[in-house]
Amino acid sequence: MKIDGKTHAFGDKIDTDLLSPGAYMKGPINEMAKHCLEAVDPDFTNRAEPGDIVTAGFEFGTGSSREQAASCLILNGIGCVLARSFARIFYRNALNLGLPVMVCPTAHEIAPGTRLTVDPLAGTATEEGGRVHYCEPIPERLMDMVAAGGLIPYLEKTRIT
Amino acid sequence: MTAPATLTEKIMARAAGKDRVSAGEIVTVDVDLAMIHDSGGPRRVKPMLEQLGATVWDPEKVVVVSDHFVPAVDVESAQILDLTRKWARETQVRRFFDMKGICHVVLPENGLIQPGMMAVGGDSHSCTGGAWGAVMVGIGATDMLGVLVTGEIWLRVPSTVRYSCTGSLPPGVSAKDIMLHLCATVDPVSMNYRVAEYAGPAVEAMEMSERMTLCNMSAELGAKTGIIAPDSTTHEWLERVGAGVGERELQGDPDAEIESEVVIDTPNLAPQVAAPHSPANTHDVTDSIGTRVSQAYIGACTGAKLNDLHMAARVLKGRKVADDVRLLLAPASTKITAEATRDGTLEILTEAGAILLPSGCGACAGMGAGILADGEVCIASTSRNFQGRMGSANAEVWLASPYTVAAAAVAGEIADPRDMLT
Known part of the structure; x- marks a missing residue:
């Protein structure tokens, strides 16, 4: 599984209220997804296209345990997040929901709008111009779950009934 | 004789059925208590359980608290609360606290957090439970589904960063000030996957509600969770709420290896x-x-x-x-x-x-x-x-x-x- 897309760049501490604003928690998730990241980038949901990649600094996904933070990115078509570090609950939630996320120490050096090819098993993110960014790869067993679309579809597929 | 271990390592080793575990190791632990609330709980896990045709492994170890959408201010929140009540009843979860308060406070008020417990909560502030000398970590709804079906979860054993609070708190200064001060001075990336252990005379002198504040804001510190060694103050709380101390209580070894120690000059904190x-x-x-x-x-x-x-x-x-x-x-x-x-x-x-x-x-x-x-x-x-x-x-x-x-x-x-x- 590889992801090809253009990047949307964000800074440090992109928290769960920026990703999935609390005011929309009780409504349908599709409605909340329209407000994903609007407080820091009002045009994000308009620009995002299927397969696009979010790059960010430290502590991506810090804050709440709400899975909607990852769901809102997925619903906006985001295919992968590369950040210099992740909050641990967000990291687990994203993989459980089928969103590949990788720690990439040079994520902040990738210019917004760069076309990128990400290989989660190899742990690489290659710019169209050729520069390779090295990330912490996602282990094969976990990638099986991610590629299936997350834990629930994976269990449905693999469980012996 | 086994090598010295931290309090967190001992609790996780016990829950993993092992003699000892080491920081960095990934282990599968038996969960003693799983807490879910109205926002991330039944309304999220019910459809997943139905999709898988699965049931809750042990309703006696599950606690449900309605605290996010209470009291209902519109039809949407009323529906969520109604769904939560019905699910708790259908699933035969006896420990259901409907509008009694916030989960992290309601659990200990009812003596449900015991020293030495391995617990999970569907909320990022679940680390509050560490104030009772338990390991309690926050997880998302899909991870919680796994716990509800199997009673287990895989976790990385965190290394310990000890925050030693010297002396005593000056007048007008509280545990909250200690945590805000740490949020500004500790690089949160350095706390990722670590447990924050609070110790020292200022912590020993704190009553439980102040210790809760320390462990609670371990989430803002970027830590996996927070923990405080249980002592007579912990026991007094448990006796007062009629719970008793239980049999799981553990203490870390004084010579156990920790990652680092941060000393807080408590008496001079503004x-x-x-x-x-x-x-x-x-x-x-x-x-x-x-x-x-x-x-x-x-x-x-x-x-x-x-x-x-x-x-x-x-x-x-x-x-x-x-x-x-x-x-x-x-x-x-x-x-x-x-x-x-x-x-x-x-x-x-x-x-x-x-x-x-x-x-x-x-x-x-x-x-x-x-x-x-x-x-x-x-x-x-x-x-x-x-x-x-x-x-x-x-x-x-x-x-x-x-x-x-x-x-x-x-x-x-x-x-x-x-x-x-x-």
């Missing part, structure tokens, strides 16, 4: 205030004096326990809230409201002009009463001041202790509570 939009933007209160506020909020699992109300009362006794400020008070549980009524605290607070709100996550999570308009400034005893969390993305939330929130309510602007203690 009241702290976090500017918008991150707890890391914390400075001494003296740097922010004069900042006008429109709302003061005493609420949330972090800042509306009985002891927090006592702190606010020490400032508000015989004083009045400024004319152009609204002071909102949402005690963290109905039990706390009752206790504060009995001991006279509530009278002091309402005489000063505090507006009493229902117990629940409320405005802290941007869900209940007390959210903000564009351009408004709130000072809150809560744990997070993320942009847009308490309403408008163009509002400001400043974080402080209940002393400092109360002082700002009286002055109409951020003020030093040490000048106002009664």
